[in-house]
Amino acid sequence: MIEEKRIVLRNADLIDPEKIEDYLLAGGYQGLEKARSMSSPDLIAEIKKSNLRGRGGAAFNCGLKWSFAPADAPVSYVVCNFDEGEPGTYKDRIIVQKDPQSLLEGMAICGHAVNSKQGYIYCRGEYPYVVDLLNRAIDQARGKGVLGDFDIEVRMGGGAYVCGEETALIESIEGHRGEPRIKPPFPGVAGLWAQPTVVNNVETFTNLPSIVLNGAEWFAAIGAPNYPGTKVLTLTGDVTNRVSIEVPTTATLREVIYDFGGGIKEGKKFKAVQVGGTSGGFIPESLLDTPIDFDSMRGIGATLGTGAVFVMDETRDIVDITTRIAKFFEHESCGKCNPCREGTFRAYEIMKKINQGQASVQDIENLTILSQVMEKACLCGLGQAAPSPILTTLKHFYPEYQARLQLN
């Protein structure tokens, strides 16, 4: 049986998250100290070599992302994306509630690498109690002087899922409607207030103290070679144990669901799992031996995404759940680009029709074409990923759709 491996959650339940003294006693801020003994290019090279890839969903090489920020910019920003809004996801909340200083240290390490003096944490509006915790943690870090000349401010979102997209998030920090920008320019070149900006997820930042302290080779040897390290997963739905775990990225979905999740509740049979949040693909039983690393998940037409693991038992109605998900995207589309604004609206309309038993084969064909257009034509990840649950359920659970069609 595969064991948990804790990097991000190394201090979870072992220290008092309200006390910086506990964090310091556990070796806190030694990673930052070591980082500050290195030159910026060396630090970036080290992170690049560790092959740490973004834990927010896109899995871009973290060090490479940092290297896009010009080294000689007079002002630049480090932004933490703590807007986890993917239904089924609560990993960043767990990470921060259990060890907030780890996030601050990770951001300060990034600050040294890209020569930034100011960080922002954009926390989702659903977590005002975590905003308070973070502000207390920042006060303590300032009091101890551990952040040096790097400062961090917390900003709270307003319940808009799209603000998890990095340019929409930047717009929101600037005080605007959270609508994504057209890229390029990418934030690394012109982000917050048009200055170079590095945006990383909570889990990405909290990996950094251990990577710097233990070295790139140490990290690169853990888990899958192409997506090394661990991943924090949150189990929801019809599993016996709805828990959060941190496992090496070589763990398979079956191990996650059965060894950690304790299998399906009430002795029922497995039907499907949706990984990565509500924009993730649905995965049938036959693919459960796939490792969770980003590339393996991509290989089966799914995504690791945020690491949400939403399990559905044999009694669950796939068409009904997919209809509910279509409603989510119709609600959360920001409306800036046509393919998403109209596409999510029509996708929900057709899904409702199917769910109510009033659709024909032609509706499914239209839905498929619409989905393919959205994947290619939508401006940001929201609209591009929105069709994924529809396309993957059509692929793996077509008989359930077929049973709903009008016989004409």
Next chain:
Amino acid sequence: MSTIKDIILSYRDKPGGIIEAYHAVQKEYNYLPEETIATAASTFGVSEAQAYGVATFYSYLSVEQRGKYIIRMCESAPCHVAGAEALIKAFEAALGIMAGETTADGKFTLELTECVGQCQATPVITINNVPYLNMSPEQVPAVLALCK
């Protein structure tokens, strides 16, 4: 209670602080009373249309008056399969209003929401941002009784 103007002015030096100012107004007033928009617009140097556009973009900000207790019922997929629909119906029946409405006495507002990040214990609701976990229709009267 601080005046709306005082609250907003205390954020004037914060770049992009309009959303933070709105949050602060809502913390005291539970919604954004009409003068909030004009005051924020002049304080942050944007048009009233822009200030209104920001206020109405975010689902946690409201320009409509709301009740003392804002009950948000999550209907995202993990809560959906855990029985969110029956829970929503139970709240609507208990309060005699539909989702999106406020009781006549101004005490409760019912809102539908998407994921609140407590999916280890579905279905979930929040009352004034405090999560209530593993909810069931049977628990609705007891939870409402907590709101004095």
